[in-house]
Amino acid sequence: MKPLTPELRRQLAARVNFYRELGIYDLYRQGGRAETPADVLPVLGLPAAELESIRRDLGECTRCRLHQGRSNLVFGDGNPRADLMFVGEGPGADEDAQGLPFVGRAGQLLNNMISAMGLRREDVYIANVVKCRPPANRTPEKDECDTCSPFLMRQIAAVQPRAIVALGATAARTLLGISDSLGALRNRSYDFTPPAYQGQPIKLFVTYHPAYLLRDPNQKKEAWKDLQQAMKYLGISLPQPMPTR
Numbered sequence: 641m642k643p644l645t646p647e648l649r650r651q652l653a654a655r656v657n658f659y660r661e662l663g664i665y666d667l668y669r670q671g672g673r674a675e676t677p678a679d680v681l682p683v684l685g686l687p688a689a690e691l692e693s694i695r696r697d698l699g700e701c702t703r704c705r706l707h708q709g710r711s712n713l714v715f716g717d718g719n720p721r722a723d724l725m726f727v728g729e730g731p732g733a734d735e736d737a738q739g740l741p742f743v744g745r746a747g748q749l750l751n752n753m754i755s756a757m758g759l760r761r762e763d764v765y766i767a768n769v770v771k772c773r774p775p776a777n778r779t780p781e782k783d784e785c786d787t788c789s790p791f792l793m794r795q796i797a798a799v800q801p802r803a804i805v806a807l808g809a810t811a812a813r814t815l816l817g818i819s820d821s822l823g824a825l826r827n828r829s830y831d832f833t834p835p836a837y838q839g840q841p842i843k844l845f846v847t848y849h850p851a852y853l854l855r856d857p858n859q860k861k862e863a864w865k866d867l868q869q870a871m872k873y874l875g876i877s878l879p880q881p882m883p884t885r
C-alpha cells in the first residue's frame with residue numbers, strides 16, 4: 641500500500657472538492673484505502689433515487705437570475721433507466737406552467753418524433769440544459785448554462801443512457817463544450833462522458849430543436865436522418881411498412 645504522501649493527499653482533496661462542486665457528498669474508497677485519486681468514487685444509488693437526490697440538491701434554486709421569472713422549476717421527466725435521453729435547451733411557457741419538459745407545441749412534435757422511432761415517451765428520459773424558463777423564451781446565456789449544467793450532467797450519470805440526442809445548438813454546445821454551428825455538429829456521433837462518470841462513454845447525436853422544426857418543417861427529413869442514426873446505434877429496427885395485401 642502506498643504511503644499517503646502530501647502530493648497524493650492534495651490530489652485526493654482536489655478530487656473530493658470536484659465532486660462537492662457537483663453537489664455529490666457521498667463518496668467511497670475503492671479497495672479500502674485510496675491509493676490514487678481515481679480510487680475515490682461517488683456512491684451512486686439506483687437511478688430513480690439518484691434523480692430524486694439531484695432534485696433535492698437543486699432545491700428552490702436561486703443560483704442564477706433565471707429563477708426570478710419561474711413559476712415551476714422543470715427538472716426532467718421519463719424513465720430513470722432509459723436507454724435513450726433527449727436534452728433540450730430550457731423550459732418555455734407551457735413547461736414553466738406545468739413543471740414538465742416538452743409539453744407545449746415543440747413537445748408535441750418531440751412526442752411524434754419519439755413515436756416515429758417506435759418508442760413511447762415513457763421509454764425515454766427528457767431533460768433540459770437550464771431548469772428555469774428564460775425571459776420571453778430567449779436563449780439561455782453561457783453563464784446560466786454553466787451554472788445549471790452540472791445538474792444535467794448528474795442526471796445523465798444517474799440515468800446512464802446508452803445514447804443521447806441533443807436537441808438544438810444550446811444542448812449540443814453545452815454537452816460537448818464546443819461552440820460550432822448546429823450544421824457542423826450534426827451528421828456524426830460523439831463519445832460523451834459526463835464529469836465523474838465511471839461508465840462506458842455514451843453515444844451522443846445532435847439534431848434540430850423541435851421548435852426550429854416547427855418554423856422550418858423542410859428540415860424534418862434531416863432530423864429523421866439523425867434519429868435513424870441513434871436508432872441504428874440502439875438496435876431499434878425501423879417499423880416495417882404495412883403489407884399492402
Ligand code: URA
Nearest residue numbers: 728729730731741742
Ligand atoms: N424547448 C426546450 O428546449 N425544452 C422544453 O422543455 C420545451 C421547449
